[in-house]
Amino acid sequence: MRATRLILILSLSLILSACSWFKDNEKLDDTVPAQTLYSRAKKELTSENWEAAIKQYEALRARYPFGKFSQQAEIELAYAYYKFNEPESAIAAVERFIHNYPTHPNLDYAYYLKGLADFKDSNSVVDRITGGYDFSDRDPKAALQAYKDFTVLIEKFPESKYSDDARQRIRFILEALAVHEIKVARHYLKIEAYVAALNRAKYVIEHYQRTPSVEDALGLQATIYATIGMPGLANDSIRVLKLNFPESRYIKRVEKLLAEEG
Secondary structure, three states: OHHHHHHHHHHHHHHHHHHHHHHHHHHHHOOOOOOHHHHHHHHHHHOHHHHHHHHHHHHHHHHHOOOOOHHHHHHHHHHHHOOOOHHHHHHHHHHHHHHHHHOOOHHHHHHHHHHHHHHHOOHHHHHHHHOOOOOOOOOOOHHHHHHHHHHHHHHHHHOOOOHHHHHHHHHHHHHHHHHHHHHHHHHHHHHHOOHHHHHHHHHHHHHOOOOOOHHHHHHHHHHHHHHOOOOOHHHHHHHHHHHHOOOHHHHHOOOOOOOOHO
C-alpha cells in the first residue's frame, strides 16, 4: 500500500514538472509576437516581479530589437534592473536607449533614471535628508556621476517633470560630497598632514560654496593656519567665518589657539 502511494506521489510530481516545463517553454517560444512578450513583461513590471520582468524584456530585446515595443521595453528594462538592485545593468540599458533613441519623448526620464542608478538611490531625497542619511563615507565616484546625469537632465530639459526632483538631489549630492571632503580633511588634520588637510578645506570653500560644510571648511582652515604658525592667514579665515557664520563654534577655538601660540 505504501509503495503504491509512493508511486502515485512520484507520478504526480512528474506530471507537475512536465506542466511547468511546457509552460516555461511556451514563454520562450520564438514564435511569440513582440506585443505578447511586451504585455507579459509589463504585467510582471506592474506586479513588481522585477526578475521575471527582466527575463521577458530581455527576450523581447533579443528577438525584436527594432520596433515600437522594443523602444519602450528598453527603458522599462532599465527601470526593472534598477529596482532589482542591478544598477550597472540599468545604466547599460539606459545608455543604449539614449544612444538608439536620441529624440524619444521619454529621453528626460532616461537621464533621470540614469542618475538614480548611478547614485544607487531608491528613496526620496527628502526622506534621506530628514532621516539623517549619510552616504559621505562611500566612494564619491557614483555620486559625482549622478550629479552629472541630473545636471544634463536640467540643462537639456529644464521644464521636465523630473527636473525639480533632480535639483533637490543635486543639492543633496553636493552637500554629501562636501561632508566627505570635510571628513577627509579632519582625518589629515588628526595625523598632522596639514597641507593635505588644508587642500581639502580649500576645495570645499571653492567648489561647494552653497553648502553648510563651508563653515567647517573655514573653521578647519583657520585651525590649520593657527596650528602651523601662520596667524595672519588664520585671522583672515576667522574674519570670513565671522562674516558668514557669526555664531560658529570654531571662532572661540581658533582665537584661543592663536592666543596660546602668541
